[in-house]
Amino acid sequence: MRFSFLRKAAITAILVALFDRLFTFGFSGAVIGGFATAWLVGMVLGRTDVRRDRRAWCALALAGVFAAALVDDPGPLNWTLFWCALSVAALMPRTGSFDDAWHWAVRLVLHAAAGIVTLIADLSRSLRARRDVRHSPGVVAATLALPLIGGGLFVALFAAANPVIARALAAIRLPSILQMLVWTLAAICLWPSLRPHPLATRLAARLPDPEPILPGTSLPSVLIALALFNGIFAVQNALDIMVLWSGGFLPAGMTQTEYVHRGAYPLIVTVLIAGVMALAMLRPGSASEHHPWARRMVVLWVVQNLILVASSAWRTIDYIDTEMMTGLRLAALVWMALVGLGLVLICWRILSGHSARWLINRNALAAFLVLAVCSFIDLGAIAATWNVRHQSPHRVDLCYLAGLGDAALLPLIHLEHQTMDAAMRDRIRYVRTQTYADLSARQESWTHWTARGERRLVRATAMLGPDPTRPSPLPNGAWRNCNGSVGGASAPAARP
Template identity: 50%
Template structure:
């Protein structure tokens, strides 16, 4: 048994060295490409090979989810996809000590402890290795170090002396490149990332035991006070929702000095904060099974209030959509709309929990599942590409009802906007605007071609975009007209004169010097022709 454990430990060391060596070779110039997905799959394979405990069903389910995110990273690597992959992989690594998925609240703490204790895991295992009892003479780590100290030190001394005496040996040593500090630091960071998945610390699983049960203690609110609070809340929310119905949903004219864009934009995020506060109030004040939660009048008022909050969230979504129509769509605004949808789902789950008497753990798990699904979809879909396609379809230049197309934004999004720019260029456009679109498309396409040329920055999604663009534009894509001398193009492709910096004015009087003043200055500045040399 001890020999098997020792062999398994050595296999984990070999797997960690192999992963670090591969990552050091792949991440040579800092380029992130589809190879990250292959690296993630290799990491999963290393865990399955060195940890037999992960071959049981709960861990295999988590590893299958991690493999799905690895495929997402192979298609188009991103920070969100990597975070989701690491979370699924860490759950699989910790699962043998837990045995089941209990609740998201405890797993969030386990993942946090697992990540924070990662840098300490190799150090703790090294200390344990040094403290192993000596089974036979010289076979413990401390005894082995003492055994090798003298031979290695004397051998190194002799090699140094021979290198100073023999130029051939010295020349061979000059070809040896020792790792620098930055490379050693990178290896240490990789070890702190990989080793905890091979040998997770016990802190990561014991930290959740310190948590109380995920039940929120209900404050002592008397039923009459709670009933009055809900009545007033419903009245205030009815006024706000009535104003939204009158001006936002029906399109009635606003009072003087208030524009629809201002009315729509100012209320989007404060109303979401209001809905969140309402949900926390219901969650804290109405514990399932309590006397207040069983009161029919209170239950009806809570359901009415949650319904008003859902309408409030719908109004916030409509405000954001109106703002998008007045300006443009961005990836951040798509994420904001997804967040508003999550808030609405959370409110509905809070109400369902009260009506059905569900536990707080059920509520946390349900919300965590919804958030995980939304984040997973976000890691797969390119939000910036979706925003670029929407802006092109609804732009004023293409006959849509939107605002003027912001070509600078499309240029900043890079390869995400390439196919949208190609579709825009193929439409009937005014010649000047087509030339601007062609210039921006050429820059974005050249940047993507440069990335795809190197295998480290090559991605499946980039290959699809580049091949699609080349197929639609033909073998010789048209190029924009060159800027004339003295002009340049801005980020949106508009040709403008080159800004020339004016020289800074010289200090002195504002009036021009007279001829006598110039002559006196020259005479005073001329060095003497005789006598001591001027210094």
């Protein structure tokens, strides 16, 4: 289309101006979701090929879902999923079909990396296409010299004669270098969605299927390795069963908490390495692919890896019971479930003869569904609620709850109403008061307002009533620590 480039350039300029207007004071609040929606609409208006592609509309619908999640509660996960869905929609018309998640991951990485190259190359190509004798720099300068010089002279004379014009000119502020840099970075991020660089699709199409290959995977080597690996893993699983599941004795000087915490994450790394090695040992076309004993020992090894995943999850759950729940530990349990599912899929792939593409797509779909669900829930709020319900008030880590921000507000209100001494209640009351005040201040600013924050504020206000009890005043020279305890002076008499 003749004016396609100009239309896309105009859409980019509008989006950059909107970005500058919305995020003058920082990148936060539900306005992130509003900008994401504007970006989505701009791409649909600027890309005819996207509007005509039914597969692209599926990705656009997903991008709209994650834009709504950004309005509700913006975060890095929601933004990443939105950008991925939007980029898939931008690249879909230039690919034959959705081949596999591996190639699409490479396309997205190249699409992101080629942003600055795309903008510069398109600007250079546009200038070369429009360059002729009538539009040479010399001709353009000669044409604009008289109107610019004459107009500037008259404006200066009128400014000297008219104070209104003088004040209007004095109020004009040219953008700073930092502001122009922000505009440039925004344009670099926005432009590729309207004009994707062909490098993203061409290079990814040349990549082979990701079949892992290990040196020395002859049939005797594979059989010996599998026998050895199964023996080593059997020892580890037996020890875990004795200590974790049967309450066996620990080595001298080691506590149950230390044993549990020490092995949770290294075992998951071990399982991931073992899964890749299992795929490499029985890759299609290898001598061991159809060997009955190799297949049996690989299946046994995968089962032992599943026991390791179960032990890692058990360790994490025990550590949560001993210490406390955190958002990261909850995310770790979800990750362990995904690893376990991946092992089951690896075993099924080996037994049924499916391709690596089948395996990658199933794992990617499972990971996407989990991440999509997590984008609409608050792991911090779940962790705070669990701690309040399963721990006594004196065991709850108030510093951690204070660090969660408004995610811990409702659990703090519930905690405040539990049975405890007056000093502990005063500490909880202080953390709750600070959290409530911070949330109220953010919700009053349109640049920081979020839908989830508004729901929490309304519910918290209803639970606290019109005149919530405030923490006890502090004597001169005293201060509050993150857990509400008083430092620097004797604690005041707490209100009941």
